[in-house]
Amino acid sequence: MSPKKVDNSSRYSQLEAGTQRARPVLHEHAKEIQPYNKIAKLPIALDETACESSVANLNQILADTMTLRDMYKKHHWQVAGVTFYQLHLLFDKHHGEQAALVDAIAERIQLLGGVSIAMAADVAETTIIPRPPRGREEAPVQISRLLEAHEIILKEAHTMAREASKVGDDGTNDLLVSDLIRSNELQVWFLSEHLVAVPLLHPEQAKAVSSGD
Numbered sequence: 001m002s003p004k005k006v007d008n009s010s011r012y013s014q015l016e017a018g019t020q021r022a023r024p025v026l027h028e029h030a031k032e033i034q035p036y037n038k039i040a041k042l043p044i045a046l047d048e049t050a051c052e053s054s055v056a057n058l059n060q061i062l063a064d065t066m067t068l069r070d071m072y073k074k075h076h077w078q079v080a081g082v083t084f085y086q087l088h089l090l091f092d093k094h095h096g097e098q099a100a101l102v103d104a105i106a107e108r109i110q111l112l113g114g115v116s117i118a119m120a121a122d123v124a125e126t127t128i129i130p131r132p133p134r135g136r137e138e139a140p141v142q143i144s145r146l147l148e149a150h151e152i153i154l155k156e157a158h159t160m161a162r163e164a165s166k167v168g169d170d171g172t173n174d175l176l177v178s179d180l181i182r183s184n185e186l187q188v189w190f191l192s193e194h195l196v197a198v199p200l201l202h203p204e205q206a207k208a209v210s211s212g213d
């Protein structure tokens with residue numbers, strides 16, 4: 001051991017002395033405090049079966065909403081063509097709105113006493129939205145893919161809203177109807193209008209007049 005090294009280590013232990021209680025305790029492991037699919041009921045005037053039913057439905061729509069959110073970011077990055085800039089911005093706006101829905105759904109699951117699905121691998125195993133390819137696609141294909149995902153989510157949201165209402169879970173019904181359904185419907189409108197084949201420069205009627213038809 002060189003004299004320089006001895007000096008360094010003694011200086012280090014002098015610096016550490018007295019800091020025991022301020023140092024983080026690292027590499028801790030323990031059994032999870034609540035397994036997935038179990039309900040730790042809170043005093044919210046809903047019975048356990050109502051919470052269980054809503055949590056199961058919300059976790060499905062959470063996985064699908066996370067998938068749609070991520071698909072928006074994929075398309076935000078990978079879009080190409082003359083409409084690049086407007087689609088690049090629109091896809092990112094919708095991504096942000098879907099991210100807000102993800103947080104609202106996940107937090108509702110927790111307040112119902114459930115456990116929110118969270119990690120990408122678990123989401124991939126759960127979602128019913130078809131997986132897009134890794135590569136880039138044309139803008140109309142990207143938009144069609146997003147519209148299909150929106151419709152899958154809207155279809156299940158209508159069914160789940162009715163089920164929540166039936167078990168007396170008004171909060172879940174309100175989240176699904178007021179936030180999720182309305183936001184998805186609005187985004188569908190914004191996307192769909194891009195797939196209407198209207199001419200960019202010359203109206204069809206003007207073309208017909210100039211050609212003598």
Ligand SMILES: [Fe+2]
Pocket residue numbers: 076092
């Ligand atoms: Fe970006």
